[in-house]
Amino acid sequence: MLNVTDLHKRYGTRAAVAGVSFAAAPGEIVGLLGPNGAGKSTTVAMLCGLVQPDTGQVTIGGVAVGDGRSAVKRRIGLVPQDLALYEDLPALGNLQLFGALYGLSGPTLRARCTEALDLVGLGDRARDKPRTFSGGMKRRLNLACALVHDPDLLLLDEPTTGVDPQSRNAIFDNLEALRRRGKALVYTTHYMEEAERLCDRIVIIDHGTVVASDTLQGLLHRLPASASIEITTAAGAAERADLAALGDVTGVKSVARSGGAIVVGMDDPGATAPAVLAWFTGQGIAVRHFRSGQGTLEDVFLALTGRQLRD
């Protein structure tokens, strides 16, 4: 469906995107995960023809996406990061306009508008203006506007910004329904929880380049350990510790500082964690708090870039 090959885009001396490649198949949700300013939105803008890449190519079904009247744009639905709605037009009026821009008219347009509103749960608010909607309802209408022409590929640029958890779950349900219908979705976010829950494959982007691209499980396997414990010690105590020696404890796969804590990677926390705590006791360092957990995308990003996702 979607093939993105070696996209580059510079603004002056700054490289916003420097070699992004990935693909999305029908019925697949591909997440573009990265911190703010990583180049996700520029990539999405190039996918839908808003910005022309300096080099590289975007194709949908083998046809290159151009700008202007490019027919292949009819196969794309864009959900911008902003609430791109006419606040003074009723919800139905917004859908009718955006449907008409994609060539829909008459009964087809009306049917598609009803279907899109029902999908996002706003069928009973069709005659109301978005200015009377909650933030979550506006986000859902924002999504419906991109669906009205029944695109094959949906590009979602941080579509849950500023949304309460309940509305976010409703949007996720909508997106999962679209996946079941065979749509290809590209979902940009800087929330790892969203990517973990929703995406079949995740493309991690940092500084305009693809750092990693795989399924969630595939990315987690790249971690030196599948689990970790995070240990918080008394102030200053951790700095005095010889962490290199901690790496010699049996079962310890990795040791890293993260903020004021020490993160120790391991595959079998049940066997290794007691030995790690004993090592701290042996060093005369009081452990104030410790927390165990499975590896996350945050850990993956940290391992790959040396930075936290929300830096």
Add this chain to the structure above:
Amino acid sequence: MHAVLALIRNDLRLYFSSRRALLMNILAPILIAAFFGSLFDSDAGKGPMRIPVAVVDLDHSEVSTRVLAAMQSDSAFDIQELDEAAAGALVKHGKVRASVVIPQGFGERMIAAIFDPARKPAIAVHYDPSQSMTLAVVNGLLVQHVLEGLAQSALNGGAGAQLLSGARARLADAGTMNEERRRRLLALVDDAQRARAAAPTGAAAPAPVRLQLPFTTNDEAVTSGPDAHYNSYAHAFAGMGVQFILFMGIDLGVGLLLARRLGLWKRLRAAPLSRAALIGARMASGALIALILLLVIYAAAMALFGVRIEGSVAGFAAVAVAFALLTASFGLLIAALGRTPEATRGLAVFATLLLVMLGGAWVPSFLFPEWLQQVSRFVPSRWAVDGFDAMTWRGLGLDAALAPVAVMLGFAAAFALLALWRFDWEE
């Protein structure tokens, strides 16, 4: 085409559903034009405006009395006879345009000044500097009335004897004059004095002789036809219509900037539409809105204030369409050059006010200094106002619309090209 029509329909729907827009762009120009029109309305049975003037007669001579009476009977003046202090106070407070002070001994000195210019008396005219244009009118009419008063007094009153005595003394003292000529002139003066002394008085006296201007003027307003009257509302509606529709053009441009900020522009651009379709739809909807506003404003002017298209209807339509396109391209230019909606609106309002001021929408451009009149030829709103004036109260034909239409279309094309050149498509 379907998509373009949808965009145009959407813009019209959004604009005309906004009460604020309708209030600003339809009601405001009608109310302000009605106000300005009424200020200059001289055709409402009130006749020409009379100039309020205070007169102070310190002389009370036969001549000054005649001058005062003549001024009081002049329909151009609204005369109040006051003492000097009261007259000065009225000028100072702007209650009268000027005060005319006829000095003591005015009549006598004026006769004497005929033979001795050094004794010429001075009439003091104190005027309101904010109304300096009326000073020339007051002075002109004053000269007329003083000369008429002097002539009447000389021919019918005591001033005649003084004039003859003065003339006789002057002839007697004229040392270089030929003796025969002096003798004949003195005999002429003596005959005149004898005739005055022998003239019957009282009821038997002949009708007084009046010396008046040896010509009259027939004043005729040049309008569109013999039965057509000048309608001051026509110019006011042209000016205010142009001003407020240009304000609508600002809304158009700022609306585009807001659409960018809200992400709407991004969504529109993601649709399978060419740049020409996107911009063309915006231009078309802007021009249509401007045209509709213009027609509604003129419909009100016709229904409520008797404004008529006395000239070419086709010419009026052409001027209206050209101005509508000019407004739309002006809006587009604002969107192309502007950065933030807030800052752009302030600057654009300032620029528009300059345009309409220089265009003669507030004050007719013929009142401008010559250099400013030349400058205003480069201002498109001047051509719009002139075009509407020509087709309404001036009653000119289609040919008079051609130049305004051509200039406005030229400006519209220039604005549109500049806007397309500077437009930031990728944001």
